[in-house]
Amino acid sequence: MTATAISRTPPSGSADADRKRATGALQALNFFMADMQAGIGPFLGVFLQQRGWATGPIGTVMTIGGVAGMVMTVPAGAFIDHTEKKRWVVVITGICTVLASFLILWSHSWAVVTVSQVATAIAGAAIGPAVTGMTLGVVRQKGFNAQNGRNQAWNHAGNMVGAGLSGWLGWKYGMPAIFYLAAVFGVLAIITVLSIPERAIDHRAARGLEKAQDGDDAEGGQAEGFKALLQHKPMLILAAALACFHLGNGAMLPLYGMAVVGAGKGNAAMFTATTVVVAQAVMIVASLVAMKVAAGRGYWLVLLISFAALPLRGFLAGSFIEHWGVWPVQALDGIGAGLQSVAVPGLVACLLDGTGRVNVGQGAVMTVQGLGASLSPAIGGWLAQLLGYHVAFFVLGSFAFVSLALWLGFAGTLRPACSGTRADTTR
Numbered sequence: 290m291t292a293t294a295i296s297r298t299p300p301s302g303s304a305d306a307d308r309k310r311a312t313g314a315l316q317a318l319n320f321f322m323a324d325m326q327a328g329i330g331p332f333l334g335v336f337l338q339q340r341g342w343a344t345g346p347i348g349t350v351m352t353i354g355g356v357a358g359m360v361m362t363v364p365a366g367a368f369i370d371h372t373e374k375k376r377w378v379v380v381i382t383g384i385c386t387v388l389a390s391f392l393i394l395w396s397h398s399w400a401v402v403t404v405s406q407v408a409t410a411i412a413g414a415a416i417g418p419a420v421t422g423m424t425l426g427v428v429r430q431k432g433f434n435a436q437n438g439r440n441q442a443w444n445h446a447g448n449m450v451g452a453g454l455s456g457w458l459g460w461k462y463g464m465p466a467i468f469y470l471a472a473v474f475g476v477l478a479i480i481t482v483l484s485i486p487e488r489a490i491d492h493r494a495a496r497g498l499e500k501a502q503d504g505d506d507a508e509g510g511q512a513e514g515f516k517a518l519l520q521h522k523p524m525l526i527l528a529a530a531l532a533c534f535h536l537g538n539g540a541m542l543p544l545y546g547m548a549v550v551g552a553g554k555g556n557a558a559m560f561t562a563t564t565v566v567v568a569q570a571v572m573i574v575a576s577l578v579a580m581k582v583a584a585g586r587g588y589w590l591v592l593l594i595s596f597a598a599l600p601l602r603g604f605l606a607g608s609f610i611e612h613w614g615v616w617p618v619q620a621l622d623g624i625g626a627g628l629q630s631v632a633v634p635g636l637v638a639c640l641l642d643g644t645g646r647v648n649v650g651q652g653a654v655m656t657v658q659g660l661g662a663s664l665s666p667a668i669g670g671w672l673a674q675l676l677g678y679h680v681a682f683f684v685l686g687s688f689a690f691v692s693l694a695l696w697l698g699f700a701g702t703l704r705p706a707c708s709g710t711r712a713d714t715t716r
Contacts, residue, residue, distance in 0.1 A: 304489075311427045311489035312436060314481055315420070316443040321478035322383070322416060323447030332455065332561050333393075333406075334543035335550050336464050340397050344547060348540065348670020350399070354406030355539070355663025359656050361414040366652025369418040370496040370645065375426075378419040379482040382412035387475040390468050417655070418648045421634055423485065426495030430642050434635045438580025441630040442573045445623075447474070449569035456562020497638065497647035521640055523706035524650065526699050528657035530596065530692040531633065535658055537688030538599055538625065539665030540681075541606060542568070545618055548610045548678040560612065564619050571623025572630065579631035588639075589700070589707035591632040596692040598625035603686010607679045633658075636707060661688075 337347050369375060389408035392401055420440070428436040451474060458466035546561045554560075579591045602621035605614065634651060641650040665685065672681035696703065 307486040307489040308427060311423075311485045312439075314485045315424055315427065315436070316439055318379070318420065318478055318481045318485070319440045319444035320447035320450075321474050321481055322379070322420070323444045323451060323474075332459070332464065332467050334547050335561050336393070337397070337402070338547055338551065339464070343674060344544075344670040345667075345674045346399070346670075347543075347547075348666035348668075350403050350406055351540075351543070351666035351670075352663050353403055354410040355659060355666070357407040358410030358414045359659035359663050361411045362418070362652040362655040362659060363649060364652070365415040366418045366648040366650070366655075369415070369422045369648040369652075373490075373492045375419045375423050375490065375492075375495070376482050376485060376487065378415055380479050382415045382419075383475050383479050383482075385409075386412040386416075387472045390471050394465055394468050414652075414655070418651050421638075421651055422495040422648050423490055425497070425638060425647065426490040426492055427485075429491070429494050430497075430638065433638055434583055434631075435580060437634055438576055438583075438631050441576040441627070444630070445569045445572035445576060445627065449566050449573070452562045452565030452569065456559045456566070459562070460556060460559045495648075496645050497642050498645045523703055524637065524640055524654060526695055526703060527592075527633070527636065528654050530592070530695045531629070531654065531658035532661035533688050533691040533695070534596055534599060534625070534629075534661065536661035536665050536668070537603060537685040538622070539662035540669030540685060541602065542619070542622065543666065544669045544673060544678065544681060544685075545606050545610075545615070548606075548673070549612060549614070552610060554610075554612045560615070563615050567615055567619035568622040568626070571620050572627030575624050575627025576631050579628045583632060583635060587704070587708040588632045588636045589696075589704050591628050592636075592707070593693075593696055595625045595628040595632070596689050596696055598622075599689035599692075600686045603682050603684075603689075607682030607686070610678055640706060 333351070334344075334347050337350075338344075369378065372378065386409050389405045389412070392405040392408075395401065421437075424436055424440060425433055451470065455467040455470055458470055542564055546564050549560055550556075582591050598621045602618055602625070605621070606618045609618075633654065637650050637654055638647055641647045644650070669681050669685055672684055
């Protein structure tokens, strides 16, 4: 063995220490990046509503941001597959997210708010695949399900703590305090990601080439996400089911907050914080349960339950626009989103293991899924403005029936693919 090879190969004890340090830092990163990414998001609707905006324009602005993020997910995934500077992707996008949020404090004009949402969405499109890639690079495919489950539990905990602090600060000092809290969490996220040892990340494993030979590496890391998606029938079905789910789910949280606050049944900051805290508390438990169920029975059942939660959520939201309604409505959000936060990345990583395109595939699924999520606020906002909140919630909840039909109708194809072992899914 050459001196160069020896210098590049850390001792086993050192590698284990680096891996342990990296997994702890990944969990902390997920905690802090949660509020950095979503801290102002749930509060944006009521923030703008208080400044004279109607529900239709609010939904339109959110949709524009969602579309911008959707367009960037595949290129972002391709870049994450290609680059070995994944930590710095998180640093740069974190800075951009914080600065974009402060734009809204500077001006409430339509143009400035739109630019802020577009910048935030583009940054978010890169942060997610970067963290997924780093996780896969640190723990490899074998450890991904368990580590991703822990990451998501910490992410939901960060959202819960951030929302609770945001509600208290917004109630005591006004809504602008929420923006400053997001900036603090952003700085802590940047510090945390830089504490991950670079040598702990295997960048070949991070893109799904752990088992490939050196000569098998796909060159260039081009954005081939949609091609990979169309070649894998289970991924195509998964993306369609997620698109329909998020078409209904995306607008539920901000719309329910606006409905209750607009009816004078809750303080803007505190009630919006409560909607997030309840959902994220349930998501912590749901993500850990999803990790255990997926390890034993695969991802199919986990996703089936997540899809079934939305129709019930829409029915309850449309039936009870009351302060206490936040508990059942957002608990169901926690079940659906919490289960998916573990099952979707895990399933995609399993399906594309060995292709070198794991993060492009993640981006492709996120793009199709994001199409539903980005259209949801506009659909929900205009439905609420024209037909009322009750009808809007009933319609939004009904979209998940398509997801359920797809998941049950193609169960014969999906169950083997969701079992947690990679198979040929190109036919």
